[in-house]
Amino acid sequence: MRTLAYGLLAGTAFATNAAAEDITLRIGSGHPPGVVYAGLMIDFFQSEMTKRVEERTDHTLTFVEGYSGSIVTTSETLEGVQDGILDIGGFCFCFEPSNLPLHAFQVMLPFGTMDPETSLQVxxxxxxxxxYLTDVFPEEFNQILLARISDGGYNLGTNFAWTDLADLAGQKIAGAEDRRGRHQPELAGKRRDRAGVVVAGHVLYGIDHWRLQRLDHVPIGLGEPQAV
Structure with a gap:
């Protein structure tokens, strides 16, 4: 369906003296290293940052790793960096629908690309x-957005054959909730299991309450569905 948007954040409070010393930074995420962005934090960001610090300064760098939710969960990373529990944290913007309601636009909007490089360029x-998307971090959360990372896309996998969306009607489909009830006031306070938006011709459908249903409207002000 689409690739996901992740952010790498750094707190603004840590600093060091001019004298050579070993700098210790706490870095982590609610996801394990097997998730693409968390793996890139270890394999690329940490190694590259360590190398550059040692090449360009008299300092050395040591990371205290807190992945797999060992320090903060996926929904605690933003506040964890803000409060100094982590110096650097990575997470999906989709886990902060209240604090960062605009940042997960690539997760929420239909017609997204599955190519991670294209998604990141967008x-x-x-x-x-x-x-605002960049400035909100230092202005409201006492941290800096260091990088944006694209991850693997969400797909619909089944254990039965199908060639048309009509073949999915009545089938049980599980997925992550979109966490955006405030864009649909009539659903406020009600149980919601919408897993995503899929497209059939020009008709939009939502995976709602375990069954594929045609949407009466499109979330986030995208306009009304068009009849085929």
Missing amino acids: AQDVYAEVP
């Missing part, structure tokens, strides 16, 4: 056009 362009 995000870079949108962030360049909307400074």
